Amino acid sequence: MLRGKTVLVGITGGIAAYKAAILVSKLRDAGAQVVVVMTHNATQFITPLTLQTLSGHSVYVDMFPPTTGEVAEHISLGQKADVLVIAPATANIIGKVAAGIADDMLSTTIMAAQGQVIFAPAMHAQMYQNPIVQEKIARLKELGYHFVGPVEGKLARREVGMGRLAEIEDIVDKVVQVIGGEK
Ligand SMILES: Cc1cc2nc3c(=O)[nH]c(=O)nc-3n(C[C@H](O)[C@H](O)[C@H](O)COP(=O)(O)O)c2cc1C
Numbered sequence: 063m064l065r066g067k068t069v070l071v072g073i074t075g076g077i078a079a080y081k082a083a084i085l086v087s088k089l090r091d092a093g094a095q096v097v098v099v100m101t102h103n104a105t106q107f108i109t110p111l112t113l114q115t116l117s118g119h120s121v122y123v124d125m126f127p128p129t130t131g132e133v134a135e136h137i138s139l140g141q142k143a144d145v146l147v148i149a150p151a152t153a154n155i156i157g158k159v160a161a162g163i164a165d166d167m168l169s170t171t172i173m174a175a176q177g178q179v180i181f182a183p184a185m186h187a188q189m190y191q192n193p194i195v196q197e198k199i200a201r202l203k204e205l206g207y208h209f210v211g212p213v214e215g216k217l218a219r220r221e222v223g224m225g226r227l228a229e230i231e232d233i234v235d236k237v238v239q240v241i242g243g244e245k
Contacts, residue, residue, distance in 0.1 A: 065093035075103025187223030
């Protein structure tokens with residue numbers, strides 16, 4: 063389904079970050095080349111080593127790695143990817159992208175991306191319902207960014223509400239849909 067396609071998976075610092083390991087694995091099963099960019103906060107939840115092993119590529123976290131003599135990575139990564147999927151997407155990354163902030167490797171890569179961008183938000187229900195978060199999501203949708211989920215279900219701390227990461231299969235389906243040019 064995704065043979066010959068490059069998918070950039072952006073991982074941010076939410077409790078659902080561990081599920082990104084399964085997403086990377088499923089995207090590779092579907093034939094995609096997967097490159098992972100994580101925020102520093104995401105590394106509190108899942109290690110770059112896990113993602114490096116599952117993706118088969120180096121994982122990008124730092125904005126300023128040792129220079130390689132190539133084009134700045136935040137530009138080339140965004141240009142190489144057919145689609146970027148940010149899963150889980152924190153309230154923070156949604157707010158930053160909507161506000162035009164590019165202050166780390168992931169937000170800068172999103173800003174420089176040529177491909178389509180999909181956000182899979184995951185957060186506490188109260189955070190998700192915050193009018194500021196809702197406004198930023200609406201703004202990003204208006205600008206052509208795609209969203210999958212969140213869904214209602216069990217959240218961290220065993221509460222139930224709206225804010226759970228979409229099922230991994232649904233995120234993969236969304237990637238396939240967006241790559242195929244569907245809305
Ligand atoms: C245990 C824990 C779980 C968290 N889970 C979430 C979450 O699911 N969604 C969210 O938006 N923020 C969550 N946060 C807050 C983010 O980590 C925080 O907003 C951080 O600045 C996000 O940074 P990033 O977007 O650069 O990764 C959590 C924080 C902690 C300590």
